[in-house]
Amino acid sequence: MKTLLAIDQGTTGTTCLVVDAAGRVLGRGYRELAQSYPAPGLVEHDALEILATVRAAAREAVAAAGVTPTAIGITNQRETVVLWERATGRPVHPALVWQDRRTSARCAELAPRAAWIGERTGLVVDPYFSATKLEWLLGRDDLRARAERGELAAGTIDAWLVWHLTGGRVHATEPTNASRTMLYDLDARAWSDELCALFGVPRAVLPEVRPSLGDFGTASPAMLGFAAPILGIAGDQQAALFGQGGWDVGVAKNTYGTGAFLLRNCGATRPAGGGGLLTTLACGPTGEPLYALEASIFVAGAAVQWLRDGLGIVATAAESEALARSVPSTDGVYFVPALTGLGAPDWEPHARGTIVGLTRGTTRAHLARAALEAMAYATADVLDAMRAASADGAGDGAPLRVDGGATTNEWLVQFQADVLGAVVERPAVVESTALGAAGLAGIAAGVWPDAPSFLASRRFARFAPGEGSAAAQAGRAGWRRAVRAALAWARDDKA
Numbered sequence: 322m323k324t325l326l327a328i329d330q331g332t333t334g335t336t337c338l339v340v341d342a343a344g345r346v347l348g349r350g351y352r353e354l355a356q357s358y359p360a361p362g363l364v365e366h367d368a369l370e371i372l373a374t375v376r377a378a379a380r381e382a383v384a385a386a387g388v389t390p391t392a393i394g395i396t397n398q399r400e401t402v403v404l405w406e407r408a409t410g411r412p413v414h415p416a417l418v419w420q421d422r423r424t425s426a427r428c429a430e431l432a433p434r435a436a437w438i439g440e441r442t443g444l445v446v447d448p449y450f451s452a453t454k455l456e457w458l459l460g461r462d463d464l465r466a467r468a469e470r471g472e473l474a475a476g477t478i479d480a481w482l483v484w485h486l487t488g489g490r491v492h493a494t495e496p497t498n499a500s501r502t503m504l505y506d507l508d509a510r511a512w513s514d515e516l517c518a519l520f521g522v523p524r525a526v527l528p529e530v531r532p533s534l535g536d537f538g539t540a541s542p543a544m545l546g547f548a549a550p551i552l553g554i555a556g557d558q559q560a561a562l563f564g565q566g567g568w569d570v571g572v573a574k575n576t577y578g579t580g581a582f583l584l585r586n587c588g589a590t591r592p593a594g595g596g597g598l599l600t601t602l603a604c605g606p607t608g609e610p611l612y613a614l615e616a617s618i619f620v621a622g623a624a625v626q627w628l629r630d631g632l633g634i635v636a637t638a639a640e641s642e643a644l645a646r647s648v649p650s651t652d653g654v655y656f657v658p659a660l661t662g663l664g665a666p667d668w669e670p671h672a673r674g675t676i677v678g679l680t681r682g683t684t685r686a687h688l689a690r691a692a693l694e695a696m697a698y699a700t701a702d703v704l705d706a707m708r709a710a711s712a713d714g715a716g717d718g719a720p721l722r723v724d725g726g727a728t729t730n731e732w733l734v735q736f737q738a739d740v741l742g743a744v745v746e747r748p749a750v751v752e753s754t755a756l757g758a759a760g761l762a763g764i765a766a767g768v769w770p771d772a773p774s775f776l777a778s779r780r781f782a783r784f785a786p787g788e789g790s791a792a793a794q795a796g797r798a799g800w801r802r803a804v805r806a807a808l809a810w811a812r813d814d815k816a
Contacts, residue, residue, distance in 0.1 A: 327396070336351050400419035427456070477502065483554070486545070503520075555757060562604070578726060587613055587614055619663065648684070697736050704721065720783070721737070724748060
C-alpha cells in the first residue's frame with residue numbers, strides 16, 4: 322500500500338499526516354512551536370527547534386500509521402527566512418518570521434521603487450516578505466561577505482527543511498515559495514539579478530528553484546527514521562488551494578490559521594492586481610505554475626490565542642465558540658486585531674490592535690465574539706476586493722472553500738456565510754494544507770494518476786446564509802469604521 326507523509330510546518334506548530342490513496346489519514350503527529358518576541362513588532366523562531374518539531378511530529382505520525390511512507394510532501398509557513406552556515410548547517414541568527422516588522426523603516430525608504438518592484442514581483446513593499454528580512458540578516462557583522470564567498474545558505478522554511486532532510490545535499494525551493502520573497506521575477510520565473518542587487522542579496526546564497534511537483538532529493542533516516550523521496554512542495558496557502566481542488570480559474574479558498582489567507586486561481590494569464598491584493602503563483606493540476614490573486618490578513622486565529630495567552634479571557638481557543646454563542650451580538654464592540662500590522666486591503670505596517678465600543682456592560686464573551694467576527698469581516702473585505710480585481714468573472718457565484726484549524730468552530734463558519742450572503746464549503750478533513758502537499762507528492766509518486774483522482778475522495782459540509790445574515794452584513798459598516806480608527810491611530814504622527 323502506497324502512503325504519503327505530509328509535513329506541514331506552520332507558524333505555531335508542525336503537523337504531519339500519513340495519508341493513503343483513499344485520502345484517509347492513517348497517522349497524525351503534532352508539535353507546538355515556541356514564538357519569540359524580542360521587542361514590539363519583532364517575531365522570531367528558533368530554526369533548530371523547527372527541525373526538532375518536524376522530526377518528532379513525523380515520527381509520531383509514522384508510528385501511529387504503522388507503515389513506511391512511499392514519498393514525502395512538504396508545505397510551510399511562507400516568507401519566514403533562515404540564514405545558515407553550509408559547513409555546519411547551523412543558523413547564524415533566529416529565523417525572522419513573516420509577521421516580523423523590523424524592516425518597516427527600510428520598506429518606507431523603498432516607496433519610490435514600489436511600482437517597479439510590484440511589476441516584477443506582484444507584491445507590495447512590506448516587511449511581510451523575505452527580501453528586506455534577508456537584507457537585514459546579511460547586514461549584520463561580516464555575513465554578506467561570507468555569503469558572497471559561498472559560506473552561507475538562505476531560504477524560506479521549505480529550503481531549510483529540504484537541506485536538513487537530505488543531509489545538506491539539496492538546497493532548493495519551488496515557485497510558490499520563491500514568489501513570496503520579493504526577489505523572484507513573477508513572469509521570468511527566475512531569481513531577479515536587479516532585485517538581488519537592490520537588496521544586497523548575493524545570488525550564491527539563494528536556493529535552486531525546482532518545479533513544485535518534482536524531485537527534491539531523498540530524506541535520510543537520520544531525520545525521520547526512514548528514507549523516502551521528497552516529491553512535492555508548495556507554500557502553505559498554495560498547498561491549501563491545491564488540496565481544495567483549486568486548479569480551475571475562479572476557484573477561491575480561505576485558510577484560517579494564525580493569519581487568514583484567501584487565494585483565487587487566475588489561470589495562465591497574470592491578473593492586474595491592485596486594491597491591496599497580491600499577485601502570486603499557485604499550482605496547476607500537474608504542479609505547473611499558475612497565477613493567483615492573494616489577500617493576506619496577518620492575524621486571525623492568533624487573535625484568539627492572544628485572548629488566551631495574553632489576557633487569559635479564554636482557557637482554550639475552542640472556548641471562544643461557546644462564548645460567542647452565549648451572547649446575541651457584540652453590543653457594538655469591534656476588535657481590529659492588527660497585532661502585527663494590517664495586511665490586505667489596507668496594508669499599514671504601523672497599525673496596532675484596536676478595540677472600540679467598550680462599555681461597562683462589555684464582557685469576555687463580547688470580546689471573544691468580536692475576535693471571531695473580525696476574521697469573517699476581514700475575509701469579506703478582501704473577497705470583495707478580489708472579485709472587483711478579477712475581470713474574468715469566473716467563480717463569482719461559487720461557494721467559498723475554507724479550511725484551517727479555526728474552521729472547526731462552526732459558529733465562525735456560519736457567521737462567515739452570513740456575512741458573505743453566500744455558501745461556504747468546509748472539507749471533512751480541514752487540514753487541506755497538509756493534504757495539498759500529500760497530493761503533489763502522491764501524483765508524482767503515482768499514488769494518484771491525476772489531480773481529479775486525488776480530489777475524488779474529499780467530502781464537504783455546506784453552510785448556507787441563515788436568519789442572522791442581514792444583521793451580520795449590517796455589522797460590516799461598524800467594522801469598517803473600527804478599521805478606519807485603527808488606521809488613523811497608525812497614521813497620526815502628532816504628539
